[in-house]
Amino acid sequence: MTVIIQKVKNLSIGFKSKKGEEILILKNITTNIKKGETVGIVGESGSGKSTLALAMMGYVKHGLYTIGGECEFNSSNLLNMKSKDLEKIRGRKIAMIPQNAGQALTPNLKIGYQIDEALQLHSDLNEKEREKKISELLNKVRLPSPETIALRYPHELSGGQQQRVAVAMALAGTPDLLLLDEPTTGLDVTTQAHVLELLNFIAKDTGTSMVYVSHDLGAIAQVSDRIIVMYSGEIVLEGPSRDILKKPIHPYTHGLLKSIPKLSLAGLPESMPGSQPQPGTIQGGCSFFDRCNFSEEKCKNNSPELEFLKEFNTSVRCFNYEKLLKEGEINQNVNKIKNNSQDKEILNLSDISISYAKQKLLDQIFNRITDDNPTVKDININIKKGETIALVGESGSGKSTILKSIAGLLRTKDGLIRFEESRNLSSDLKERNPNDLRIIQLIFQNPDESLNPNHTVEEIIAQPLKLYFGLKGEELKKNIIDLLQKVRLGEFYISRYPRQLSGGEKQRVAVARAFAAKPDIILCDEVTSALDVSVQAAVLNLLQQLKEDFGTTYIFVSHDLAVVRAISDRVAVLYQGRLCEVGPSNDVYKFPSHPYTEVLLGAVLEPDPDIKPKLVAEDIVEEKPPEKGCSFQGRCSRIVGDICKKEIPPWQLTDSGNAIRCHIPIKELQKEQFK
Amino acid sequence: MKLDNIYKEEKKSNFAKVSDIIITMASRPSGFIGLSILVFHVILAFISPFIAPYDFKAINPSLMLQAPSAEYWFGTDDLGRDVFTRTILGGRTALTITFFGSLIALLWGGLLGIFCGLVGGKTDDIVMRIVDAFLSIPWILAMLLIVSLLGTSTEVLIPALGFFYGKGIVRVARAATHDVIAKDFIVSARARGHSNFSIIWNEIIPNVRDAILVEGAMRWSWMLLGFSSLSFLGFGVSPPTPDWGLMISNARGLMSFAYWSVIAPIVGLSSLIIGINLTADAFAKALGIDRSTKAPV
Structure with missing residues (x-):
């Protein structure tokens, strides 16, 4: 018989709004975690997945409170336990591995000392035994030469190694349940694969149950036995991992899986319309109604219950799951992208080297850069008009650095940036004339940072229009509305502030601002990596559409090979610059x-x-x-x-x-x- | 789409924004008390010449050091002048001079700080070292020097106080600018080729304005204390103009037997300072800046 170690019963967590309304972040969640199984909780930002994971260790974030239900662990409810008693469970019985291990480790304490602290708290070993245990744990997480690692400080380790240390610390108390909150999200692709493989090994080796929270279905697919899909605070689908990934019977999961770009398919996947509703905005009816392809009249006013289907061992919250059952295995369609590239060369990078090294005084005086081993070296790329070229590599590969130099934000050490076969562009902004500045525009990774929070959408898009074309009054407004419509945003967005927009909408505004300058080249720096999965495909589709309409050239930087596969005509792979x-x-x-x-x-x-x-x-x-x-x-x-x-x-x-x-x-x- | 309903908040007029902030400030007890005290003092400063029962400079030796009575509410001082009249008039000069002084401090301190934060490099280094050097000079000594050379007229006091209290604002404005400057929207504006002036005006000021205003409000109360100290030392306003600092200084020897002549100006000065402090704190909270975690630089 399987032992259930964590029971979540009718759990609701929420907060009180300024008007005194109760707004639910988690709605009536019921689920069980069995001994030895790995459960993946997947959902977009704001779906309540982290809140659920934290509740499983009896923690409710500041500002939120439990409205009803319980989290039962060893037949006691963690949510109304005294903090004294919770201390005995946290770390010892339930351990947590945070998203960013670099921030979770104390920077001024050695790794060995930090693990020792965990051991002192959560085990009864004496000093000798603890020392042995530390190297045992470090060995277990496959860190090379544990003795030397234990003497290092966190900043001396790489991101992947820090994450391994966090795993070792969590294992110090030999917990029954391990909660992992996006443990591989900040890591490079290769490191991510290694850490996941390690987690799989640990799950098998120690028999610990794991709850793996992530927005990344790719990572979830590698580790979990069972998957819980969350959408705006509700469980919409729960079942065995394979069935959910191959034959999802909830429209949200179905759409989500269809919208993720895959390595095996060249071309843009279908996108899902809209975005997840904000908490407190659903007035009865199914929370996915707005975006659903299968919705009917009754979905608008009646919200479906989570229904358990015995034959599939799956719970689903949808009236129309049968339609999807008939569809069977998921069938992804992609729209092949048109290759618009012409023979004409638009940008030529020849022998570009870029150095970050601090220059000697003499070199500073003569305003020159000397560095024998620069960060970026010998970059020769010839970019044709209308093509999308992608620069791919892990962090530190110099892809963003090259982009900065093309934009004129970073001086190159050597090399030429040539525009349209004739004009040389300086890598220093101040030496470029306004037209040279106009032809190259940037779109940034994180729209929260790239849009001024104190400007309205109108002011944001007006900037390039005023700067480059001197537009004013009615004409300016007409142009702004025109641009908003091109990025599929309505006219009414004009008076909004970025904080009133969803992530996808913000990125659309950033795209509109870039296109406002009527540029020839747009530099896209990880434009989709800060977005939710369901929004990503829509933004990619939009970029492709605009490119076909305007004949723009994209230089697309990304670490995500599947996204690059979907949108680019040509790829350049970089390692160490x-x-x-x-x-x-x-x-x-x-x-x-x-x-x-x-x-x-x-x-x-x-x-x-x-x-x-x-x-x-x-x-x-x-x-x-x-x-x-x-x-x-x-x-x-x-x-x-x-x-x-x-x-x-x-x-x-x-x-x-x-x-x-x-x-x-x-x-x-x-x-x-x-x- | 349902989403549209909650995002009804449209662009607000500046007046609506300000009144929103004041309402938020007054909704906390401390903010309400602070605002009331401040408003009381400001109104008093405006109307005091009209409601003052006696002439503030009328000396009457026969009425020397009278205890508070129905006729002379706060008693009389050593020259037989009415303390109530002098107290309600005593805040006017201090309030005006320090208010304009703070404005000057805000303006030069804020702008220089933002400029240094934006350009960085050697210019920033040099300017900040000069500011540091000035910070190390005890301001009261420097003020005494200026006042003794140029006199104690308002035209001297306002810029001098404004200068000495603006140094601290330079650092705050520079730090706030550094927080903003790394954001991509600044990089984006730079890449588009906007001028430094345009970047400061459009991109930076809207984002650092709040922090600088709060700092300015705090400086106001410090400056008030500083100005009163100058008066106390005899370098602020000159007699017979009523001024709290001056009044405290004159009456301090008489404290043991004529406490009324010193208590009234002390209550006036400290209540105003407390009022400004509470208001500044409430202002900071209403803008979402937590001063308790950020010590003034």
Whole structure:
């Protein structure tokens, strides 16, 4: 018989609004966590998933309070327990692994000491035993040479290593239940795959139950046995992981899975309209009604109950799940993107090097940059008018740095940025004339930061119009409304402030502002990574549509290979500020590829339990590019010998026009990778 | 779409914004008390010349040091002048001078701070070291020097006080600018090629305005205390103009047997300072700035 270790019964958590209304963040949640199982809680921001996870350890965030229901652990309700008693459970019986381990670890204490603290609190071992246990724990989370790691400070470890330490600390009390709140969200793709694999191993090895909270269905798919899908504070679907990912019977999950770009499919996925309602705005009826493709008249006024279907072992909150049952396995359609690129060259980067090193006094006086091993080196890319070129790589690969230099925000050390074959653009803003500034516009990652919170949408979009075209009065307003309509926002958005918009709407305003300048090139810096999954596809579709209408060229920076696959015509893969591979996106995603591309492709997490990430290289983080030889030598699993360490590899062309920079001949790479 | 309903909040007029802030301030007990005291003092400053029962400079030796009575509510001082008349008139000069002084402090301190925060680099280094150097000079000594060289007229006192109390605002404004400057909307404005002036005016000021205003309000109460200290030392307003600092200074020797002549100006001064302080705190809270976690720089 399975043992239930955590029972959540009719749990409702909410807050009181200024007007005194009770607004629910969690609505009547009932679920059980069984011993030894891993449950994934998935939902977009604001769906209440973190609130639920915190309630499972008896914690309710400041400002919120429990309205009803209980969280039962060892047959006592955590939510009305005294803090003295809770202390005995937290850390010892229920442990939590936070999202950002870098912030969760105390910066001025050594790793070993911090784990020791956890052990002192949660175990009865003496000093000798604790010392042994620390290296045992560090070993378990697969940190190299535990003895030296224990003596280091948190900042001396990489993000992945910090996350491992957080896991080790959580395991110190040998908990029965492990709560993980987005534990891999801030990590690089390759590191993420490694950490997930470790969590899987720990779940099997220790038999601990895990609750894995994430917005990322790809990560959830890799670890969970069971998935709970949350939408605006309710459980809308709950069932075995495989069924939910392959044959979702709730329209929200169905739409969500259809809108996630996949590596195997080139082209833009269908997008889901609208965005999740704010808490307290649903007036009866199904919370997903506005965005649902299957809704009927009755969904508007009646809200469906969570219904348990015995034959599928699944609970679903929908009147029309049968329609989806008939559909069976999910079938993703993508709209193939049109390749608009013309033969004409629009931007040419030749031999670009960029250095972040602090310059010596003499160099400062002569206003020059000297650095033998710059952060970004030898970037040669030729960008054609109308194409979308993507720069891909992990953090620290220099992709955003290159973007900054193109925008004129960062001085280059060497190299030329040439526009339309004739004009050289300076990498210093002050030396560019207004027209040069107009032709290149930026869209940023986080619309919360890129829109001035004290400006209305009108003021935000008016800025480039006033600056570049000197528009005024009625004409200005007409142009603003025109732009808003182009990004599918109504005229009434004009007087709103960014805080009154949802994430997707904010990003649309940012897109409108970029297009207001009528630019030739738009630099997109991780434009979708701050957005919710269901909104991401809509923004990508919009960008593609605008590009086809205006013939704009995009330089698209992203760490997400599936997104890049969906939108780009050509891809350049970067490692440590050096190009590894450049080619048409179809070919980059096919073998043969550069060993680094191979690692990246292998580590992508897909929302499919059948596709497991392939862990090829170690997830070490290199601080500085190597001085000599191939940039990837430190992590390459296909290293051929001294030549990789001494000589910069040559560019080799594949049959389809894909350029790879590697010492291994293309034919051999192909043979190795197809094995 | 249902979403539209909750986002009804449209762009508000400036008047509506200000009245919103005042309502929020007055909704807390401390804010209400502070605002009431401040409003009381401001109204009193306006109407006191009309309601004063006696002439503030009429000396009458036969009425020297009379205890409070129905005729002389707060008694009389050592020259036989009515203390009530002098007390209600005593706040006018201090309030006016420090109010305009704070405005000057806000203006130069705020603008210089924002400018330094935006340009950074060597300019910032040099300017801030100069500000630091000035911060290390005891202001009261420097004030005494200025006043003794240029006299104690209002035209000297307002800019001098404004200058000395603006130094601290430079640091606050610079720190607030640093918080904003890293945001992408500034980068975006730079990349578009806006001028420094346009970036300061459109992008930075709306985001640092609140912090600087709150700082200015706090400085006002400090300046009031400072100005009264100057008067106390005899370098503020000159007699026979009624002024709290001066009155306290004159009557302090008589405290043991004519307490009334010193109590009244003390209550006047401290209540005004408390009023401004409470109002500034409530103002900060209404704007969402928590002063308890951010010590003044």
